[in-house]
Amino acid sequence: MGRQPCCDKVGLKKGPWTAEEDKKLINFIVTNGQCCWRAVPKLAGLLRCGKSCRLRWTNYLRPDLKRGLLSEYEEKMVIDLHAQLGNRWSKIASHLPGRTDNEIKNHWNTHIKKKLRKMGIDPQTHKPLSTIEQPQQHQLEQNQQCSLTEAEEEDKIKDSAETSLQSTITDDKEEDKSMTCTMEIINNEFCIDEVPLIEPNEILVPTSSSSTSSSSPSNSSDSSKFLEDLKFPDFDLPCGFWDEDFMSNWEFLLSDDSTQHDTKLAVDHGHTSSLSQCSGMVLDQDFWT
């Protein structure tokens, strides 16, 4: 079956996002919520494909994102979850509020891999490097892959991941057995037993798309006029939804002074904290409607 490209690539912009584009995307999503990514660029007045918009929003502009390096605890969680889930970054990310799959993937590839190797642990199998012979290692990888592809196992693993972070990994499954030694080694370094539980209500619920918003334009042909009316600071925000710190952060991003904007700047200049604070909040879906 032929698959059409996600968007007409001709004339679409690629590469780093500008402050102006961020502004447009934020304005649009704050007002309309996340829905129909394919339509977002057109309605928001962006020369990007929907995919690019979604990525920019989920990986960078979302208000509930934490920025900055992963804490030791988060890092430990990533290692733990990776041992159980493999390279399923989005699943791993779902256990780390405010972190994106992309961020975790990058952190894994640039930091954690090295760290584990330094500790003598194979990052793929989570077994000590010295004890693994090549053929065995290969089989281990295959076994892990195999077991992870089964839906039944996945549910078990998911449940396990949610609980084992605070306790020990059950050893009633072969793959768990194979990880035991790894975990022992890691535990020496990270002491996961002391980390607090993550409560379900601490898991952020990213804004849902049920919000074909009531405030959305009556039809798309009015979208350009509609967008003119979007001025972020004028939005009625639920009381206490975003603290002043956070608002100033986004205002920073949206301000006209940020033409040279590289959102990294915001992070580098101490705006991280407000973003991080947001991660503790559960987004109210009503807000988006």
Added chain:
DNA sequence: AAGCGGAGCAACCGCGTAAGT
């Protein structure tokens, strides 16, 4: 000061699949 190389990270690409018709 300039050049080089590695590290880090944002963004892109292509595939799998759920949802819709």
Added chain:
DNA sequence: AACTTACGCGGTTGCTCCGCT
């Protein structure tokens, strides 16, 4: 049931920054 469409995911790329020579 067959097909289409859009979304989400994971792998990869390429740009920027920074430290070293």
